[in-house]
Amino acid sequence: MSMMVKQAVHDIDTPTGPMRCYLYRPNAEGPFSTIIFYSEIFQQTAPIARAAAIMAGHGFVVLVPEVFHELNPLGTVLAYDDAGKDKGNQDKFTKGLEHHDSDTQALVEFAQRQPFCSSLVGAMGVCIGGHLAYRAALNSDVVGAFCLYPTDIHSNTLPCNKGNDSLSRTGDIQGELALVFGRQDPHVDVAGRQLIYAKLSETKRCFSWLEVNAQHAFMRDEGERYDPALALQMYGQAVAFFQRVLR
Template sequence: MIYRNDEHVDLATPRGPMRSHLFRPVAEGRYPAIILYSEIYQVTAPIRRAAEYLAGHGFLIVAPEVYHEFEEAGTVFEYDKPGTDRGNELKVTKEVASFDDDAATLVNFLQSHEACSGKIGALGICLGGHLSFRACVTQPEITAGACFYGTDLHQRSLGKGGNDGTLDRAEEIEAEMLMIWGRQDPHISREGRREIYDAMTDAEVSLSWHEFNGQHAFMRDIGHRHDPEIAAQVWSLTLAFFTRILK
């Protein structure tokens, strides 16, 4: 059981306040923290349910609104064409440096939070998968990173200018990584997955790599692409991963 109220904080960043949603166990205490990066749609109901699930297993979760400098606090895009178009537009409008500043702000916030044990992980889905990977590149305080079908890694096309270079910095990762992919994902080809795997292996990143027969967004618990059986397996892997490293 976790707090179901909308607990949030507006964190100061160089580009304005970043609304960040908090989910925590009911019991008082200090818990390892996980930064939960959303899809392009921001903190939707499926993202909230994911956060509640993780918090219910003994983690302090913070889910930032990744497009805070462009949209009013609390903005959520619909899972439709206009929402998808807006999310994809902002993904290549926002500066990569802003994504990095946000990650640093979140880490600093968690390090001083009364309910944080000092251990910090990152988990991201779709766009968020790339952001959790990049946060592990830029923030050495993060010791465990999970990426669910992170987009744009092999194309290096995140952010304004379309030249993020995240994958090329894999050797800077000090965290252990959990990489989750769908073989039927049209956004990340077999060749793209191979490029990511080779880059991480060449950089001697400590990682676990899992591919499933699923489409893009198979973890999202609404829509025709959701696969509950695979999702259950992935959540089991994810909980074991974060528990082992952060607890």
């Protein structure tokens, strides 16, 4: 069933300050399962907004949080240029994973209070957002995560308390994971992918794994690395994944 999508903006209280969150949901009677959609370092750009709307149009409530809300004025969107990349990377290496965890908990609690949301919550993301979706699956209320080319899991380069990095915590994930990597992605090389795969296998997590011939950010419908046919295929896989794990 195709659905029109309605949008809203909410500022959600978190332990580290207010977090702007963009909500997309079917313009129909609910309740619907929720997907927390974590963006790239640039926050909610036009490509991220379009991706969220696509998922919402398949029957989900989609929440897009500003992942670096503590470090920028609410509503900040960074440009896909060198200045935006430098600021986004600075933010990425400033914010601790523990603060991302408390953001996720605030998003879960927000969803659980909405009359149009069911009790089921999943996570999805691209780039650092793929990492944050993986990380969100540490939350017992997040039953599935679809992680597109997640960065910094293998390298343990994001700030956190000792032993609390996402790779080390893999065994604490209870929900199902789906991970997608581009073989030509320089941010997560073969050795990095093998490290993540080995940790998931060693800890006997429930996961699926897909490597495609694509560059980093192949989902982003702006720029030279965009692969429209592959992006369409991944949207289909993500929808099927969430229709199954969030049913």
